[in-house]
Amino acid sequence: MSTAESRTADYDVVISGASVAGCAAAILLARRGARVALLDRRSDPAAYKVLCTHYLQPCALPVLKELDLVEALEEAGAVRNEARWYTRWGWIEPKPGPDGEPLPHAYNVRRQTLDRIVRERAAATPGVDLLLGHTVVGLLRDGGRTTGVKADCGGSGERELRARVVVGADGKDSATARLAGVPVKTHANERFSYFAHFEDLELVGGITQSWFLEPDMAYAMPNDGGVTVVAVIPSKERLPQFRADLEGAYLDFVRDLPEAPAIDRATRVSKIIGTVNYPLMSRRPASPGLALIGDAALTSDPLWGVGCGWALQSASWLADVLAPVLAAAGGADEIDKALAGYGRRHRGALRGHQHLIADYAKGRPFNAFERLMFSAAARNDAMARHMHLFASRLVGPLRFLNPGALLRALWVNLTHRPTRPVPAPAPSGESPRFRTVA
Template sequence: MGVRASTPQGEREIRARLVVGADGKDSAVAKFAEVPVQQYENARFGYLAHFRNLPLHGGIGQTWFLEPDMAYAFPNDDGVTVMAVLPDKKRLPAFREDLEGSFLSFIRALPEAPPIDSAERVTKIIGAVNYPLHSRKPTAPGVALIGDAALTGDPLWGVGCGWALQSAQWLAEAVAPAATGRGDLDRSLTVYERRHRRRLRGYQYLAADFATARPFNPLERLMFSAAARDESAARHMHLFASRLISPLRFLNPMAVAKASVVNIKHRGAAVPPATRLSRTGS
């Protein structure tokens, strides 16, 4: 195994027992190794910009579940706040016709919207109109993929960098014995592949399903509504959205029962047209 590079002095071949692909969702390493890819369409697009002097409700990050549109507000350093919108692609023609106007109008229409008109925008509005999800087998003979090269999630959940660091750690732990001559490399890669699949496959399945911009299912509606009404349910939702707990733990019987109790207590209250969740980070 190894790689072949083109240099000003001509082609150069570098031999290695293991080639690591850490080159993103369009991984050249995966293509050269002929690792098949499974692609899931993303029915949303996204744009973001940075603003100064944009106060947020409670002073913490916020998420809007608008079914099917999404929006985020995250405080950054030096008094700067990131505003991101992820609308259904049905709204893409309007954004293409007037990006700034559509972006600002979208934010103004949010429930309890941040005062965007009194803030100072300090960056351009940037984004992507087509960002599908990718899943690849994270190993091949003499090859290992980490980060987006192995699994590209939906930017909506903001976990790509975390997964990149986690998968790099899992790979290092798995192959360390083989790298020092005390283990079998193929067996080490199998260990990495199994851990990667066990830890991330469930999240990716849910993300790919949610990326279709379908309506909330009854269980999602139950859990999201409770998170908007109860502090402990909101913390539980934050742990799941940040991928700090598994889908099974998020939907464990006790959590579902608590969400049911929270919503029953609020049954007589007016139901807001959208759900806004406050969170402390991603």
């Protein structure tokens, strides 16, 4: 599109979906001079995604800082995320490095808090027009290139919005991707999930607890407002129990966890909600005139809590490559080259993670590599920190499983002295009590 043609467009960018990814992209693009229309089918400015892990991975912290959201999140009570993970070899408890270097963190924050903050920030950003109650029902095309959207404005009828770029940020069932004919690759998820919110739930150390039960999974995660999210993620072999008695099966599952949180002494403040079918999906992130970000590009397993972090990262990657071309009034060819660059960056950063996640979504126990790394992380502080970096998506699979790390894990396990029970002194007339020694 030439400079003259760009003036005929209503906007530089039209974004469908005003949730985490869409709002972040709108803010970052508008700050760099783009004219942005941010559409959402919901008319309520306080709307938020309910089915979510409410977790921002440490990989997203640089984007939160770029968006100037850290202070607002902390003022709203977002909890810096620390975690300990139960395995059959014991607890993995990442700690700061020997030099005192803190562990990377981001935040546990409920979507009702996060979505409101980021949407308000987008609406207040000069250059962003927030258009609520606008549902994308069609795409404008010119010679195979996306050039705008047709939106249903509710009682106001339909309108067309031309743009130099259209961005789909409308979730895993993206209407934008479907209308553009973008193919989707699907991986079955052989686990299901249910969660509820509790108040006054005590957790060891006051931090997130996760249980890898092979193949089942659970976590308890403190959030803003003094609320703790407790999720159970069993394999589908357990589904009949939950369908027969959801509340009973959910509560029994949590009570049976090793060192289980005392949910019977806490107050449940939400319904038990969840999903029995949440497939993993991936789509090509970019095509001429079109980009997909967040879950529209890549929907992963909620077990790992990567969705919000990857939504923020993908929004930032898109803005990094697209904003300079838009500011220079680049034509369609230049814009599409930038979009292709975004697609390469997205695939290079996330494809390896998604491959491993999709394989574990088969509902299987740990494989040999996972047994090696998880057992070593439960036994060695350096390996626990290495695991933390990978779980935070700050290192990729190749670095996580590099030969040096594998040899270190093997050495840790070969030299480990297992704990064994030994009798402790007992008062006269009582049976010996047991303690463990390394």
